[in-house]
Amino acid sequence: MRKIFIVALVMSIATGAATASQPGNPGEGYAADPAVTADNPGYIAPWLYTALIDELMAVGQAGRQVDHKLKVDGEVRYHYSSNNGFWRQDASGLRVYLALNGAIDRNWRVYGRLEGKKKLLNYSNDVELSRLYAVGKLGRSTIQAGSFGYLMAEGNIYDSGFDGIRADYSGPLHYTLSYGKTNASANTAVAALRLEDFDYELEAGIYHYQAAGGWKNTIKTLGANYNFSNFGVGAMVLDSVRKDVKGNGSGYVAALNYGDLKSWRPGTYKIFAKYYNQPQYTYLAHGMNGAGGRMQGFKGYGLGLNHTVVENLVAGIEYYDLADKVTGRRGQTWWGQLTHYF
The missing domain is CATH 2.40.160.10 (Porin)
Incomplete structure (x- = not known):
């Protein structure tokens, strides 16, 4: 369920990033990204991409955690x-x-x-x-x-x-x-x-x-x-x-x-x-x-x-x-x- 939630979150943030980061309407807390245009609405800023990948990796590692119980x-x-x-x-x-x-x-x-x-x-x-x-x-x-x-x-x-x-x-x-x-x-x-x-x-x-x-x-x-x-x-x-x-x-x-x-x-x-x-x-x-x-x-x-x-x-x-x-x-x-x- 956590993986499904994160995938949905990625899609939601990607769409939101395209709107919130449009020039003239910068997202709260960071500057407008000039690479986001009407021709590239799915663009995700590098910092956001890195954060999402880190979260997905953490979920994957949790799925592979070793059960050390005797x-x-x-x-x-x-x-x-x-x-x-x-x-x-x-x-x-x-x-x-x-x-x-x-x-x-x-x-x-x-x-x-x-x-x-x-x-x-x-x-x-x-x-x-x-x-x-x-x-x-x-x-x-x-x-x-x-x-x-x-x-x-x-x-x-x-x-x-x-x-x-x-x-x-x-x-x-x-x-x-x-x-x-x-x-x-x-x-x-x-x-x-x-x-x-x-x-x-x-x-x-x-x-x-x-x-x-x-x-x-x-x-x-x-x-x-x-x-x-x-x-x-x-x-x-x-x-x-x-x-x-x-x-x-x-x-x-x-x-x-x-x-x-x-x-x-x-x-x-x-x-x-x-x-x-x-x-x-x-x-x-x-x-x-x-x-x-x-x-x-x-x-x-x-x-x-x-x-x-x-x-x-x-x-x-x-x-x-x-x-x-x-x-x-x-x-x-x-x-x-x-x-x-x-």
Whole structure:
């Protein structure tokens, strides 16, 4: 409304200036301007023009003012994991996230996350600042720098903290370049290329890292997802330079999804089914809640359902039946959680 008022004011003053500044009828407070004539009735004196431009610039700057208010949200999650087969240790605990973010300027924000865990059964007891990073725009690229979460290859390679820098370029093709370290590796470099359309996406990636033992590995991935209505189907192939003791270095994951979970909308849900066939060196720290991370590669399936019970309260149940690709030992896991968002 203020901008509309000022534009109207400019037009009004321009017309008034043409009349009030006519020779013989000088405007009050300033001398007649000889450049105002019947042939140039819209002329505005330089001092008036400068004042109006300054006012318009002030309005524009006000529209771009940075909101420096600190924003806070979080979640509280209870989980229970029941394990059978080769790994029989159950686990249970509470986890609390307190996330904060604030603006640095118009293009950059800083994010932090305080994380606390409380052991109920074979879990952790600690409090830490698990995330602290800045996000900003450089041209058409989005930059993240610091300690942030990284989901690599939809979690089929890694799903945890990353210390370093990441650049995402958005255009007809989406590019991602990253360098840093994970909780399981150093000198970790990522290059990914993604093509997205209304109902499908294709992605190819290269993930190179140095493990704690000093050895190096490179994982290459190619994945595709197709979504229509609330149903989705996806597949990914993974190939590692390093092989397990049986010479296996290539694997795949197939996935089905149904539903559209929204934590703020009661009654919404999402169901997933996945089949895994991943040799040992095709992942760093897998994102699943099954026992695959304790195996030398794994093969089997996982099923899960998440449901919004009431607003901002989500309940979930998952089941995994996996076999070790080297030893053949099997393990079954039931994993349940209840999460409140605030």
